[in-house]
Amino acid sequence: MEQVQISKNELNDRVVAILLKAGISDFQAKSVADVIVAGEADGCKSHGIYRLDGILRTVKAGKVNPVAAAHVMSSEASAIIKVDAGGGFANPAFELGLPHLVERAAKFGIAALVINDCTHFSALWWEVEALTREGLACLAMCPSYATVAPTGGSKPLLGTNPFAFGWPRSQTFPYVFDFATSVAARGEIELHRRAGKPLPEGWAIDADGNPTTEPEAALAGAMLPFGGHKGSSIGTMIELLGGIMIGDLTSSEALDYLGTTTLLPLHGELVIAMSPQAFAAGRAGDPFARAEVLFDAIAGSGARLPSQRRFTARQKSDAEGITLTASETEHLERLLDKGLDAVA
Amino acid sequence: MEQVQISKNELNDRVVAILLKAGISDFQAKSVADVIVAGEADGCKSHGIYRLDGILRTVKAGKVNPVAAAHVMSSEASAIIKVDAGGGFANPAFELGLPHLVERAAKFGIAALVINDCTHFSALWWEVEALTREGLACLAMCPSYATVAPTGGSKPLLGTNPFAFGWPRSQTFPYVFDFATSVAARGEIELHRRAGKPLPEGWAIDADGNPTTEPEAALAGAMLPFGGHKGSSIGTMIELLGGIMIGDLTSSEALDYLGTTTLLPLHGELVIAMSPQAFAAGRAGDPFARAEVLFDAIAGSGARLPSQRRFTARQKSDAEGITLTASETEHLERLLDKGLDAVA
Numbered sequence: 001m002e003q004v005q006i007s008k009n010e011l012n013d014r015v016v017a018i019l020l021k022a023g024i025s026d027f028q029a030k031s032v033a034d035v036i037v038a039g040e041a042d043g044c045k046s047h048g049i050y051r052l053d054g055i056l057r058t059v060k061a062g063k064v065n066p067v068a069a070a071h072v073m074s075s076e077a078s079a080i081i082k083v084d085a086g087g088g089f090a091n092p093a094f095e096l097g098l099p100h101l102v103e104r105a106a107k108f109g110i111a112a113l114v115i116n117d118c119t120h121f122s123a124l125w126w127e128v129e130a131l132t133r134e135g136l137a138c139l140a141m142c143p144s145y146a147t148v149a150p151t152g153g154s155k156p157l158l159g160t161n162p163f164a165f166g167w168p169r170s171q172t173f174p175y176v177f178d179f180a181t182s183v184a185a186r187g188e189i190e191l192h193r194r195a196g197k198p199l200p201e202g203w204a205i206d207a208d209g210n211p212t213t214e215p216e217a218a219l220a221g222a223m224l225p226f227g228g229h230k231g232s233s234i235g236t237m238i239e240l241l242g243g244i245m246i247g248d249l250t251s252s253e254a255l256d257y258l259g260t261t262t263l264l265p266l267h268g269e270l271v272i273a274m275s276p277q278a279f280a281a282g283r284a285g286d287p288f289a290r291a292e293v294l295f296d297a298i299a300g301s302g303a304r305l306p307s308q309r310r311f312t313a314r315q316k317s318d319a320e321g322i323t324l325t326a327s328e329t330e331h332l333e334r335l336l337d338k339g340l341d342a343v344a
Numbered sequence: 345m346e347q348v349q350i351s352k353n354e355l356n357d358r359v360v361a362i363l364l365k366a367g368i369s370d371f372q373a374k375s376v377a378d379v380i381v382a383g384e385a386d387g388c389k390s391h392g393i394y395r396l397d398g399i400l401r402t403v404k405a406g407k408v409n410p411v412a413a414a415h416v417m418s419s420e421a422s423a424i425i426k427v428d429a430g431g432g433f434a435n436p437a438f439e440l441g442l443p444h445l446v447e448r449a450a451k452f453g454i455a456a457l458v459i460n461d462c463t464h465f466s467a468l469w470w471e472v473e474a475l476t477r478e479g480l481a482c483l484a485m486c487p488s489y490a491t492v493a494p495t496g497g498s499k500p501l502l503g504t505n506p507f508a509f510g511w512p513r514s515q516t517f518p519y520v521f522d523f524a525t526s527v528a529a530r531g532e533i534e535l536h537r538r539a540g541k542p543l544p545e546g547w548a549i550d551a552d553g554n555p556t557t558e559p560e561a562a563l564a565g566a567m568l569p570f571g572g573h574k575g576s577s578i579g580t581m582i583e584l585l586g587g588i589m590i591g592d593l594t595s596s597e598a599l600d601y602l603g604t605t606t607l608l609p610l611h612g613e614l615v616i617a618m619s620p621q622a623f624a625a626g627r628a629g630d631p632f633a634r635a636e637v638l639f640d641a642i643a644g645s646g647a648r649l650p651s652q653r654r655f656t657a658r659q660k661s662d663a664e665g666i667t668l669t670a671s672e673t674e675h676l677e678r679l680l681d682k683g684l685d686a687v688a
Contacts, residue, residue, distance in 0.1 A: 110456045177577040226571045233509070282417075282591070303495060304496055
């Protein structure tokens with residue numbers, strides 16, 4: 001398959017141009033493009049250029065406000081920063097809220113960023129990494145679409161609800177995890193369907209609530225949470241904190257609102273930032289140095305730290321640029337040429 | 345087997361008397377007894393009277409300060425409340441910090457309680473429930489002893505690191521989960537060993553890092569995290585936040601310090617409290633009412649909410665008292681009679 005090398009900046013320019021052509025405002029376009037290019041650079045295709053079609057479809061369907069201006073609402077005395085995305089994409093809202101969150105976490109030791117009314121396209125690892133660059137530990141979570149059944153239940157009531165965490169490391173990439181609270185991603189079930197392969201056991205139930213290994217039946221039924229009742233509980237917690245507590249939609253409500261999982265969901269997001277310096281103040285030992293001892297022990301015992309595959313890909317693309325297939329570059333050209341007419 | 349009914353108050357008096365006789369101060373004894381009696385009332389034997397032996401052994405070994413007075417340290421401007429347990433039990437430290445945490449969460453929207461230098465005997469569900477009674481959502485976590493290998497690793501570097509969450513419900517018991525981030529508790533492996541039964545696959549590895557179903561080999565090796573690399577990541581996060589960030593011992597350090605898992609560990613604990621009222625302010629819908637819709641849907645789909653077994657047991661013991669076996673009551677009498685001489 002023919003391949004093309006392209007620099008990060010060049011890809012960024014092309015993605016921004018595609019988003020602008022689709023009628024997305026300058027600030028939103030740049031902010032969304034950053035995550036897409038970071039996804040490609042990290043070999044994380046699930047957040048790469050393939051997502052452009054979904055973004056354009058959501059614009060075309062009128063389910064995102066492509067020119068919304070997000071705004072920050074917060075009283076100085078609160079440790080909660082709220083950003084109203086105004087129905088625009090999550091990314092510019094996060095970008096706007098970030099410096100405020102950093103300032104509040106430094107001031108109070110712990111602080112939270114709430115994003116409301118956003119069309120959610122982002123990678124939580126991108127966001128927790130941004131906070132680790134500020135020396136903060138960070139938790140992030142959000143609902144998605146109701147496609148996961150709570151353990152023991154027969155109906156999809158939870159989203160794949162990602163849960164992410166970051167811890168700063170000064171000499172190397174941060175400690176970062178970001179995972180779905182379902183056993184598998186919906187895309188993986190779709191891939192099995194296309195390949196005509198049965199699913200591994202434990203991934204899904206059919207519409208009657210019975211275990212199934214048939215991709216079609218799984219898509220009509222529900223996925224299962226990771227780790228049995230424990231993962232199910234974490235998925236439920238994310239509905240409560242990242243949906244209900246912040247006054248935004250649950251995964252069920254997001255799906256009801258849009259009626260399809262092929263558009264990007266509208267909901268909110270919760271980010272909690274903590275200052276290890278503030279938490280460790282007055283105690284013996286530097287928390288960042290002590291964390292390195294733990295990471296060394298983990299790596300030394302043969303285990304991998306999370307996100308290492310992404311970081312290896314990032315090093316490669318930093319050195320060599322991003323590799324796209326000829327059909328990917330053609331697709332980018334088509335999106336730039338046709339704009340919203342390129343998508344159904 | 346002969347059984348005895350005993351009221352909560354009566355059991356509480358007996359447990360307090362045993363702890364006082366062992367040289368534990370009045371405030372610490374009352375606070376520890378509350379959790380033990382709550383464990384018995386909830387049919388949660390892992391935090392019930394059987395734990396008295398371990399508590400007395402830890403006192404006898406000089407590894408807890410039974411007369412320590414915990415004290416609260418915090419500046420008014422911070423959202424972090426720190427309680428120094430002074431080497432005493434975690435429970436009185438939590439009790440001291442609780443009203444401050446509640447006040448700060450109301451003031452700032454989100455706040456954290458750090459307990460340092462505590463001999464950890466508590467049930468995190470007990471603590472998150474206390475916060476739900478104040479109308480707060482709450483996360484709690486702490487390290488334990490290093491007995492769990494990170495996924496892919498060959499050495500026990502993580503604890504069974506419990507992770508708990510609570511959400512207030514005004515008309516019924518709160519939504520609460522509290523689970524070990526290992527597949528199984530160490531006690532369950534011990535029970536299999538005594539019964540001469542092999543372990544289920546996926547619970548443990550031997551000292552060489554190979555999967556094993558032999559309890560002896562597992563006890564000499566390591567337990568595995570729940571949910572593969574995802575649970576492993578959460579266990580690691582708990583070492584970072586609930587150990588290193590708060591300037592307290594990791595599970596490895598706690599085990600090194602005490603040299604045995606038969607005494608209670610010395611480390612810290614992190615509790616994060618959030619005010620749903622503050623987070624939802626200005627948004628449509630009451631978060632508590634909306635959460636009930638989610639809980640109804642989960643229960644209606646055939647799934648159980650977590651902690652229901654405990655709550656059912658609590659209703660029964662509230663109505664009928666706590667049921668102990670004759671040998672349990674004899675054991676209590678022996679502990680009261682002999683004090684620290686009753687334990688090795």
